[in-house]
Amino acid sequence: MPDYANDPAIKNLQAYLRIKSVHPNINYDECIDYLKRQASELGLPAVVYEVVPKKPILIMTWEGLEPSLPSILLNSHMDVVPVFEKSWNYPPFEARIVNDIIYARGVQDMKSVGIQYIEAIRRLKNKGTRLKRTVHLSFVPDEEVGGRQGLGTFVKTEHFKKLNVGFALDEGLASAEDYLVVYNGERTIWHVSVICPGKSGHGSLLLPDNNGEKIRYIIDKFMDLRQESKKKLESDPELTIGDVTSVNLTILRGGIQNNIIPEKLVASFDIRLALSVNLDDFENMIKQWCKEAGDGVTYEFEQKDEYVPPTSVDETNVYWTAFKTALDQINIGVKVRTFPGGTDSRYVRLEGVPALGMSPLRRVQSALHEHNESLPASVFLEGIAVYEAVLPAIANV
Template sequence: MSADYATNPAVNTLRDYLRIRSVHPNVNYDECLTFLRGVAAAIGLPVQVFEVVPKKPVLVMTWEGLQPDLPSILLNSHMDVVPVFEKSWKHPPFAAEIVDGVIYGRGVQDMKSVAVQYLEAVRRLKNKGIRLKRTVHLSFVPEEEVGGAEGMAEFVKTEHYKNLNVGFALDEGIACATEEYQVFNGERTIWHVSVVCPGKSGHGSLLLPDTCGEKIRYIIDKFMDLRQVSKTRLESDPSLTIGDVTSINLTMISGGIQDNIIPEKMTAHFDIRLATSEDLEAFENTIKQWCVEAGAGVSYNFTQKDPYVPPTAVDNSNPYWVAFKAAADKLGIKIVVRTFPGGTDSRFIRATGTPALGLTATHLTPSSLHEHDENLPVEQFLRGIEIYEEILPSVANI
């Protein structure tokens, strides 16, 4: 490891954060809170902790602005990380090893590096004696990696969140392998649908009418045919990314009790991510029609049915975007606007009517989200701090 890295306080802060095993399932966030309180104290930021859901704390640091009555800036990050298959890692996932200028660890891209970049940018600005017009809040939330239902989704409903008076938020994005930096202004709508196919049960040697197998085949064919439409569209148009199309995946099939018994019911489960251009009502009506066509008694239900959330405007109607873009132009970095392919806490913020952008300030780096040996070049991490150091005053002083 480079001697410069060994003594770099930002790098050491990141490594300390990565060593905290805030990993699912059943995350204990106490160590994260202790660590974050210590960092906040060192920077000189007051801390509040809100436990809207028991054992699912939200920690908020606050850097008060010169005009605290103005809508504030929120820098959001999540404390939790996804599980690891430790035997498949070449580098221990919670050791934060640095090898040839690259730091390895679960959460280094998703998204502990971003959290530390926020913190370090604020620390540097404060050390320069800079005061911003708007108050800046840094939120550290739980449970994002399992959908956010007991994290940001609940927090935004509270008076605690309303009292933050958020006018604009930054959250995570995805590292980009090319020269560009990806900025995400919206997300596809997440639907998890289960289609239940009942039918006549009997001996597996017979050709009974009205079986659940015939019905589930019809349903799966319809969903997979529509999946192919999106796949063909994506493959035939290089300007599109996965976030621009509706994705459909068959994720589970359940039913049956024995090889030689035709079951009385089978269920197909689908993960659907609806493009922002999709008509949600029409899409659900299509599912209804397929169920009718599949046969008697076929029904569907949602295990998750997110509402449509409009993307954040990226034009002159949004002064925060104008300020964000001006900072990027000053830095000389090229940004491309995308629709996020998965789901982040940004969708809960946007659903309140607050503009939010997703940015992981990392380029020339392949995404390793949720992968074995998740990693980030240290120089990219340090450059990201400089980027936030420019963006934060730009959006906070409008």
């Protein structure tokens, strides 16, 4: 039996997992110190940028033989989501190994991937491998709260432009199957609130201009759209959640007392728009619903992302061809899908850089944000071998 507890790569992962970079109000100093030590061990320069105060971004750089060529970016985020410790079987920041399975917050999302990058480069350097293109490893903050003050801001700076990134890898999701899932695009995130004003008065009356009637109309329209997406998924087994528009009613606000009709009611929706949706048409539909719902109904956005074209996964993308060939050579299949949520990849794609999302974790259930987030040690180690094969392929294009 493998001695996972004493494997240097796994011990390295455990050390990273034990850093409590958990929301809210994260102090990233311990992460940065840890990553600087990793860079030093690898013999790589590391630079820390703090474009937004207390939101550091660390870049490790493995210079290529032809550094003028566009570089490869390996991105990962340092932050993890909160935990409900009483619901965990083991302390979430202890990184305990039980029956060869590592239990820890962030072990799938996505500290394992960050360490897989590091360990793959360690193996390649130990073999004396040199790559044509420069490889940058970026460790970024705040992805779990949208990433706008992390990579979202950094990609707009001269610091990022000087990295001369030609292709990027970022996180994906674990696959329960024998194949890996690669994500070449993401749905567009809209968080919209619909405000329904009306005549306030006593709760015993049937007053005109009623905001309850208005908000029911709005909710019905959005829930009808939700049902359409559910039917699409149920009718076509080839579709996944990333292929349809998801709609969820997430917040209802209004009212001060049960016998008083309030001045307004507000319904908020989380909408993830499929890549096939025309965004202007969709917003016009919301406008029309508001008009039909009654006088004074308006909407506003808490978040309104723009459309980001997906990365090509055909022969026009030489990085994709090299990536896919490398996986074929180690007998690992891939399926390409649209990511169901949001990752930092969208910020890179928005700058015109092709990017793929992949967590090289197969034959394991996805456990992002769940209690008892875990990962078999063998799956983590296989992921290192995946990057050991993929990095030379894409960096030597």
